[in-house]
Amino acid sequence: MPHLTKAEAITVSPSVQSLIQEGRITNPGTPRGRLLRAAAHLFREKGYHRTTVRDIASLVGIQSGSLFHHFKSKEDILIQVMKETILICTEHLKTAIGDLTEPVQQLEALIRAELECVLGETGEAMTVLVQEWTSLSSDPKENLMDLRQRYESIWIQVLASVDKDVPLSMDPTILRKLLTGAIAWVINWFNPQGTMNSTDLAKEVLKLAISSHRK
Amino acid sequence: MPHLTKAEAITVSPSVQSLIQEGRITNPGTPRGRLLRAAAHLFREKGYHRTTVRDIASLVGIQSGSLFHHFKSKEDILIQVMKETILICTEHLKTAIGDLTEPVQQLEALIRAELECVLGETGEAMTVLVQEWTSLSSDPKENLMDLRQRYESIWIQVLASVDKDVPLSMDPTILRKLLTGAIAWVINWFNPQGTMNSTDLAKEVLKLAISSHRK
DNA sequence: TGCTATACCAAGCAAGCGCTTGGTATGTTA
DNA sequence: TAACATACCAAGCGCTTGCTTGGTATAGCA
Numbered sequence: 349m350p351h352l353t354k355a356e357a358i359t360v361s362p363s364v365q366s367l368i369q370e371g372r373i374t375n376p377g378t379p380r381g382r383l384l385r386a387a388a389h390l391f392r393e394k395g396y397h398r399t400t401v402r403d404i405a406s407l408v409g410i411q412s413g414s415l416f417h418h419f420k421s422k423e424d425i426l427i428q429v430m431k432e433t434i435l436i437c438t439e440h441l442k443t444a445i446g447d448l449t450e451p452v453q454q455l456e457a458l459i460r461a462e463l464e465c466v467l468g469e470t471g472e473a474m475t476v477l478v479q480e481w482t483s484l485s486s487d488p489k490e491n492l493m494d495l496r497q498r499y500e501s502i503w504i505q506v507l508a509s510v511d512k513d514v515p516l517s518m519d520p521t522i523l524r525k526l527l528t529g530a531i532a533w534v535i536n537w538f539n540p541q542g543t544m545n546s547t548d549l550a551k552e553v554l555k556l557a558i559s560s561h562r563k
Numbered sequence: 564m565p566h567l568t569k570a571e572a573i574t575v576s577p578s579v580q581s582l583i584q585e586g587r588i589t590n591p592g593t594p595r596g597r598l599l600r601a602a603a604h605l606f607r608e609k610g611y612h613r614t615t616v617r618d619i620a621s622l623v624g625i626q627s628g629s630l631f632h633h634f635k636s637k638e639d640i641l642i643q644v645m646k647e648t649i650l651i652c653t654e655h656l657k658t659a660i661g662d663l664t665e666p667v668q669q670l671e672a673l674i675r676a677e678l679e680c681v682l683g684e685t686g687e688a689m690t691v692l693v694q695e696w697t698s699l700s701s702d703p704k705e706n707l708m709d710l711r712q713r714y715e716s717i718w719i720q721v722l723a724s725v726d727k728d729v730p731l732s733m734d735p736t737i738l739r740k741l742l743t744g745a746i747a748w749v750i751n752w753f754n755p756q757g758t759m760n761s762t763d764l765a766k767e768v769l770k771l772a773i774s775s776h777r778k
Numbered sequence: 779t780g781c782t783a784t785a786c787c788a789a790g791c792a793a794g795c796g797c798t799t800g801g802t803a804t805g806t807t808a
Numbered sequence: 809t810a811a812c813a814t815a816c817c818a819a820g821c822g823c824t825t826g827c828t829t830g831g832t833a834t835a836g837c838a
């Protein structure tokens with residue numbers, strides 16, 4: 349990400365495109381959208397606190413002060429990044445399931461989708477979302493909590509349907525929390541350019557969840 | 564942790580006590596030790612970057628400047644906290660295995676021990692250790708990497724011996740990475756005061772690892 | 779052509795940050 | 809008892825931070 353200019357073509361998936369058209373997320377072609385992309389990138393690279401507003405501004409080629417024409421504070425940027433990240437990832441989950449009917453296949457699709465979200469451009473935002481949770485004021489917190497809830501409900505629903513089919517090793521709620529951690533952590537060790545791709549990794553994670561083991 | 568005074572009795576486990584006597588970690592009764600404990604506590608509570616040297620100093624009741632009599636920089640404090648945390652947790656792993664001979668029992672003991680480390684006082688330090696890894700200069704990094712390697716080798720050894728006994732669902736190296744994430748994440752959702760204690764949780768995590776499932 | 783909204787710059791302010799300095803009190807050793 | 813090491817204080821320096829201010833250029837619309 350050398351520099352974000354107006355000329356740069358922004359390619360997004362169809363599902364994200366519909367989110368833009370509905371006005372649910374910012375168009376990445378607009379100045380505001382470019383700033384959000386730059387912020388997400390930097391948050392991921394060096395974390396929220398070590399990223400300065402000057403860093404973000406210079407990445408899109410404007411002065412740091414001009415940034416506050418688009419956002420009312422640095423925290424506001426974080427909130428927007430978090431919000432749009434959840435929306436995009438929720439959309440990814442939905443399209444990943446698509447018209448798959450087999451529960452286990454749905455689960456594998458969910459795992460792969462979440463892996464790609466974590467490894468993707470806004471990966472850090474998901475971690476930051478938890479890590480910086482305490483530093484948010486309560487108003488945006490509720491909004492985000494609601495969005496996160498919808499995201500999680502997709503998981504719980506699929507896990508429950510898998511459970512009826514192939515008994516899971518444990519309660520879906522706890523399993524989901526453990527999987528969340530396992531998946532979120534891959535950002536710290538997994539190299540998508542290595543011999544193993546995200547599809548392979550998804551199959552491994554699936555093995556964690558599905559097992560015929562029973563106490 | 565209202566205030567750390569000299570008078571306060573410091574109770575530590577026998578294994579940690581031997582580490583102190585060997586001079587491998589700082590005595591928590593000394594000023595330096597009290598500062599390290601305060602720092603670990605604050606790093607866990609609000610992260611490394613949001614913790615100021617003034618925060619740490621005021622928690623032990625000294626001026627912020629006096630802190631630099633004991634440590635040459637804030638980063639130095641982080642390094643020491645990381646170092647001692649790994650040493651203590653490695654010791655916990657060893658004593659957890661104890662004289663257990665059954666590999667699966669050893670694995671369960673390891674899981675419980677790591678859970679207690681993560682949920683314990685220095686829990687954040689383990690996360691910070693990864694999160695702030697990039698902000699360290701290369702010299703202390705190598706030292707810490709070596710300590711971490713020894714910690715991980717205990718896990719890999721036990722997992723390999725389990726594999727011979729009860730086939731694991733996947734390669735021990737990958738399994739360990741996934742488990743690391745699952746366990747590290749519990750800090751974000753698990754309440755040790757709830758109906759489920761860390762021993763129960765350890766049994767659940769064990770189920771993730773052990774299964775008769777094979778592709 | 780004038781009006782307004784958008785997008786930005788140049789300059790800088792107030793607060794907070796890590797860290798330094800010069801000095802003091804206390805206890806230990808020679 | 810002199811010399812020294814340890815543990816600290818009081819004051820503040822230089823820098824970075826998020827953010828503000830007053831003003832300008834451009835474009836669409838009336």
